[in-house]
Amino acid sequence: MTPARAAAPATLFDKIWARHTIVERPDGATLLHVARHLVHDGSRAGFRTLQERGLRLRHPERTYGTPDHYVSSTSRALEAISEPHRREMVSALSANAKQHGITLFDLGDVRQGIAHVVGPEQGITQPGLLLVCGDSHTATHGALGALAFGIGASEVAHVMATQALWQTRPKSMRVSVNGALGTGVTPKDVILAIIASIGAAGGVGHVIEYAGSVFRAMSVEGRLTVCNMSIEAGARAGMVAPDETSYAYLKGRPYAPQGAMWERALAYWRSLPSDAGAVFDREVSLDAAAIEPMVTWGTSPEDAVAVTGAVPDPAEAASAERREAMTRTLAYMGLAPGMAIEAIKVDRVFIGSCTNARIEDLRSAAMVAKGRKARIPAMVVAGSGLVKAQAEAEGLHRVFLDAGFEWREPGCSMCVGMNGDLVAPGERCASTSNRNFVGRQGRGARTHLVSPAMAAAAAVSGHMTDVRVLMAGGA
Amino acid sequence: MQKFERLESVAAPLDMANVDTDQIIPARFLWRTRSDGYGHLLFNDLRTSQDGESKPEFVLNLPAYQAANILVADRNFGCGSSREHAVWALMDAGIRVVIAPSFGDIFFNNSFKNGLLPIMLPQARCAELRAALARNPGAKLAVDLEAQTVTGSMRVSEAFGADRFDIDPFRKQLLLSGMDDITFTLSQADDIAAFEQRYARELPWV
Numbered sequence A: 001m002t003p004a005r006a007a008a009p010a011t012l013f014d015k016i017w018a019r020h021t022i023v024e025r026p027d028g029a030t031l032l033h034v035a036r037h038l039v040h041d042g043s044r045a046g047f048r049t050l051q052e053r054g055l056r057l058r059h060p061e062r063t064y065g066t067p068d069h070y071v072s073s074t075s076r077a078l079e080a081i082s083e084p085h086r087r088e089m090v091s092a093l094s095a096n097a098k099q100h101g102i103t104l105f106d107l108g109d110v111r112q113g114i115a116h117v118v119g120p121e122q123g124i125t126q127p128g129l130l131l132v133c134g135d136s137h138t139a140t141h142g143a144l145g146a147l148a149f150g151i152g153a154s155e156v157a158h159v160m161a162t163q164a165l166w167q168t169r170p171k172s173m174r175v176s177v178n179g180a181l182g183t184g185v186t187p188k189d190v191i192l193a194i195i196a197s198i199g200a201a202g203g204v205g206h207v208i209e210y211a212g213s214v215f216r217a218m219s220v221e222g223r224l225t226v227c228n229m230s231i232e233a234g235a236r237a238g239m240v241a242p243d244e245t246s247y248a249y250l251k252g253r254p255y256a257p258q259g260a261m262w263e264r265a266l267a268y269w270r271s272l273p274s275d276a277g278a279v280f281d282r283e284v285s286l287d288a289a290a291i292e293p294m295v296t297w298g299t300s301p302e303d304a305v306a307v308t309g310a311v312p313d314p315a316e317a318a319s320a321e322r323r324e325a326m327t328r329t330l331a332y333m334g335l336a337p338g339m340a341i342e343a344i345k346v347d348r349v350f351i352g353s354c355t356n357a358r359i360e361d362l363r364s365a366a367m368v369a370k371g372r373k374a375r376i377p378a379m380v381v382a383g384s385g386l387v388k389a390q391a392e393a394e395g396l397h398r399v400f401l402d403a404g405f406e407w408r409e410p411g412c413s414m415c416v417g418m419n420g421d422l423v424a425p426g427e428r429c430a431s432t433s434n435r436n437f438v439g440r441q442g443r444g445a446r447t448h449l450v451s452p453a454m455a456a457a458a459a460v461s462g463h464m465t466d467v468r469v470l471m472a473g474g475a
Numbered sequence B: 001m002q003k004f005e006r007l008e009s010v011a012a013p014l015d016m017a018n019v020d021t022d023q024i025i026p027a028r029f030l031w032r033t034r035s036d037g038y039g040h041l042l043f044n045d046l047r048t049s050q051d052g053e054s055k056p057e058f059v060l061n062l063p064a065y066q067a068a069n070i071l072v073a074d075r076n077f078g079c080g081s082s083r084e085h086a087v088w089a090l091m092d093a094g095i096r097v098v099i100a101p102s103f104g105d106i107f108f109n110n111s112f113k114n115g116l117l118p119i120m121l122p123q124a125r126c127a128e129l130r131a132a133l134a135r136n137p138g139a140k141l142a143v144d145l146e147a148q149t150v151t152g153s154m155r156v157s158e159a160f161g162a163d164r165f166d167i168d169p170f171r172k173q174l175l176l177s178g179m180d181d182i183t184f185t186l187s188q189a190d191d192i193a194a195f196e197q198r199y200a201r202e203l204p205w206v
């Protein structure tokens, strides 16, 4: 780095990128060091490649694993995974972890859970580090000021063999949300509003930094929800500058630095926030006061509107192509143009996933469920064994069970249905997960993305409901 | 990795934006291993009905596009999950080039690792290409990686002309040589070791 460039104001992203650059080729390709690598039960192909090529894992001590996609939500016993191919995905992770000497939070360990819940919870995710995982929602970890992004199976094998990764420098984008959020408006609504505003491809090729008073005031858990869905905005990664909230969250976590090392780490972390005057390739801003509880009506996360709104009319689409796509989407979703969002009847509710299965999410859903009864099947799947234990210590499981919700074992579950927790064809699900793609929760499944509070409101009313009305004591 | 130099083939137009990797290969097939093959599962739920019947209207089911090795798609192709199976499914079904206005970032990266060439052309140009291909079912396009061009065949050259595309030189070099990047990176072992020593001094808690 030339002195002139070092002196220029840098972004949070710039600083982490520079710190992890091993080699930068004249053509721009950059070899980056990977400080933390997370693996899960879908990482089998990476281990296979390693095996086939006779390579060793270069840094087992920087690699952490937990099974999440294929685990049963009804039991912690491996045998509970009745389908042999799925069971094999989970057992292969145990075998590979043992063979390569990786730290594994396996089934039966209370620390097991969704990789993106476990990383921050254990303090594995830290500010200023480059973290990758063979899963697109790795962007989640940026909430603690890490540069974190998802990679494919070939890249997983590459990281295993070299602890490094070739990347081309992405562009930077700052999304500022200032002002105060209204009651009943959650981090999930903020990110859905951002995606609705910039589009599902709005962040392609960019790393987003979320800035402004809303994120400064937000808890780490809320920031995790926001960064999680950066990928749904098309971005490579999302991040929030570390601050006192982040340090307080990390302090004392099992894999966070301790003692004198904590002080050294803290000094580094404090140097990370974007310098005043740092330039972003793109700037977007939203007004917090204008954000309402959001609901998606279509099959792309950008198809989101306020719960007080209506299903849009393809006749008003900007182009013929868009009109055709919207018509196709509404047919799949079984919705009519102009229909009020609150008139949408829901068949089932899923509260879980790496977006919304942390303790604050469960508290928020429980507050709505408390003293009410679910009118449709609803399930709650904690993001990790520790989240589940905490919820039980607080009595939240009682609230859910009394309200007729199911209380399941941690994992990805119905977010993607790879463990068999599927939404039936044609069934409509209010889900706290991150993707409403065609067939995402099962073939023919209709997904509406909402916050945990909104999901609970749908469960107790049987249709999309403005949670603010329930909170005010109505209905 | 399969190398890529030049390809002339039938091109199929796929008129859908935001084709996510769940569409390219549904999650329920991901437990399969690479060697099981994924070609017959490409676009499974778009291609076949719930009870396994082939949907005649889906573009890749039309006889004219059976031999297509090139796909011309719309914006944000391959968005969503990081599953490399999406690239495997395309490759196994014979697709070696996808042309689109934009791609999901991870899909884009995954493509190069397997010898699938993703080409970005402007949105309006992609729309023009798709329309021309739909008007001339079975028409061919030629892709030359060295020259970084997409050209129309004799049959439809006027409609297509020639398009130049950009590509990161490092990726181009790896694709042209078929060199896999693990091998290449391992040749930089000294740089990696030196970096790791410095990193351990600077960030000893990591």
Ligand code: SF4
Pocket (backbone or CB within 6 Å): A068, A069, A114, A115, A116, A135, A137, A353, A354, A355, A411, A412, A415, A416, A433, A434
């Ligand atoms: S919870 Fe859903 S989005 Fe998150 S890692 Fe699991 S499958 Fe992916």
